[in-house]
Amino acid sequence: MNILVTGGAGYIGSHTSISLLNAGHSIIIADNLSNSKIETISRIEEITNKSVIFYQIDVTDEDSVERVFNTHQLDGVIHFSGLKAVGESVEKPLEYYHNNIVSTIVLSNMCLKYGVRKLVFSSSATVYGQNVVPFAEYMELLPTTNPYGATKIISERILTDVANANSDLAISLLRYFNPVGAHESCLIGEEPNGVPNNLMPYITKVARGELSVLKVFGNDYDTVDGTGVRDYIHVMDLAEGHLAALEKLDNGVNIYNLGTGKGTSVLEMIKKFEEINRIPVPYEIVDRRVGDIALCYADASKARRELGWETKRTIEEMVRDTWDFAKTL
């Protein structure tokens, strides 16, 4: 297939691009490089020994996107591009609503206009809000506390309405849990700008000595050791989940959790990182972070049953690959 990958220079998009190319698909990446680097494109080519067509465009700009649809005969779109920092979304709600929702509307519109039937969308476990774990696809979505989460709920709704109105469309809403790790080549990985919001990038900055101490946000949750529990998934497993979803896409809306089904606490993650990488990660317990939930992990059975996909990589591989990549920076 010939697949347009929006946000393909970013963390998850670049790893998925590798899986797509290795499976024999051709890709066109559209990215404005607002949170990524141009070098990532040549690294994808180096890892796969295949070439990539790249457009540096803003996916909210319909004319630019239309030029891509006009130039290439596409079989499908994977829509990764978007802004993703929860805290920043509270400060800049309009930027988040504009960037994340307009891009979804523009791409759906182009798919309809150019007869592109397959569309895969990057959603998030955040749409489950305060539901009871494990989160399953049939659960009602609960209001989130931040604009970022709202953009995912709204985009899911838009795509569902579009699929309902156009019966030949095949749309997949993939709800990611917590992606970590890097490609085994160490040529690509996660490179957040500034002080990281997420746990793993923060841990690596502390391990490298760039930040002095990891703040653990609360140890009084009702969890195994009081710290927050999440379903960490190796980014290459996540990438392979996209391939499975794309290749098995049925008409209508297909919703899948992409997670391992297992929860790991913050303290367990720190301990694993220290043990596997033999490097200390100093931490201190501080207050809970506003908006955090205690437990977030997937019921991963639907993707296993229907897509024949399940995660293969362990927590040990996640912390090892994260660190091996971080050491190259």
Ligand code: NAD
């Ligand atoms: P990322 O920031 O690394 O990648 C996003 C890419 O999109 C970047 O390369 C950025 O330059 C590009 N981009 C942003 N706005 C654009 C625009 N208007 N036009 C063109 N390009 C644009 O993020 P990621 O972690 O790879 O996330 C990919 C998707 O997955 C996002 O939609 C994100 O919300 C979603 N997601 C991520 C996580 C996570 O923890 N990383 C969890 C759940 C869902």
Ligand code: UFG
């Ligand atoms: N944590 C700390 N200290 C830090 C950073 C995080 O203790 O410096 C804790 C959090 O409190 C939480 C856990 O580590 O218990 C994971 O936090 P992250 O910020 O890494 O991830 P979240 O689960 O909060 O959110 C992430 C993405 C969201 C996405 C969600 C999907 O940031 O965009 O996963 O589950 F929606």
